[in-house]
Amino acid sequence: QVLLQQWGAGLLKPSETLSLTCAASGGSFSGYYWSWIRQPPGKGLEWIGEINHRGITNYNPSLKSRVTISIDTSNNQFSLNVKSVTAADTAVYYCASGGHIVDPTTGWFDPWGQGTLVTVSS
Amino acid sequence: QSVLTQPPSASGTPGQRVTISCSGSSSNIGRKTVNWYQQFPGTAPKVLMHSNDRRPSGVPDRFSASKSGTSASLAISGLQSEDEAIYYCSAWDDSLNGWVFGGGTKLAVL
Numbered sequence: 429q430v431l432l433q434q435w436g437a438g439l440l441k442p443s444e445t446l447s448l449t450c451a452a453s454g455g456s457f458s459g460y461y462w463s464w465i466r467q468p469p470g471k472g473l474e475w476i477g478e479i480n481h482r483g484i485t486n487y488n489p490s491l492k493s494r495v496t497i498s499i500d501t502s503n504n505q506f507s508l509n510v511k512s513v514t515a516a517d518t519a520v521y522y523c524a525s526g527g528h529i530v531d532p533t534t535g536w537f538d539p540w541g542q543g544t545l546v547t548v549s550s
Numbered sequence: 551q552s553v554l555t556q557p558p559s560a561s562g563t564p565g566q567r568v569t570i571s572c573s574g575s576s577s578n579i580g581r582k583t584v585n586w587y588q589q590f591p592g593t594a595p596k597v598l599m600h601s602n603d604r605r606p607s608g609v610p611d612r613f614s615a616s617k618s619g620t621s622a623s624l625a626i627s628g629l630q631s632e633d634e635a636i637y638y639c640s641a642w643d644d645s646l647n648g649w650v651f652g653g654g655t656k657l658a659v660l
Contacts, residue, residue, distance in 0.1 A: 463649070472552060472638065472651060472652070472653045472654045473587075473595065473638055473640075473651040473654070474651070475648055475649040475650065475651065477648070478648075478649075486647055486648055487648070488646070488648050489646055489647075489648070522594055522595075526649070527642070527649075532642075533582055533642035533644070534582075534583060534601075534642075535600075536585040536597050536600040536601070536640075537585070537587070537595070537597060537640070537649075538596075538597040538600075538606070540594040540595060540596070541594065542594060543594050
């Protein structure tokens, strides 16, 4: 059973870069796509993007210009960078295991990381 | 504005059966499987149903789901107070080349 543990800075100023990392343990790292999902306070879920163990990525078109997802297969970790953040990027950010490596459009998000609240404020 | 449309709220009394709808389009629900997530305040979402109608181990059989055309629904029978949560539907969208979610339905057990 895969376990996800995430970490990163929780308070940023506008224009800074958001950086979060998620470590997977206890299961196959190469069998799935690994996603980042965010949830603004009191609002719904928004998928940010995903990566597989070969570094192939898919991004939400609305965030693509500011987002980079990278992977470190030697440590079973993947990371999220969002540049030029604004208050609108304030949210709880989750990492999650997602679509199957053979077909990333299938599958489901399970498990999820514990979530990291990122606040953007001057 | 979410790509998948859910009612913002639903309610029922203990023991009742409630359904939550999720409406999409031909680029998502119409051609891809639907998943449902349950979220309690302050916690990460948890998969409740996947692949349209499959229940992960540990999820009570009071929960069921179905899909027809470009819509899907989640049903909860024998409603219990512990079912008070927010429920999200999700599917892959071929036009956006990514995952999309519904806006979430807050379920109240009266």
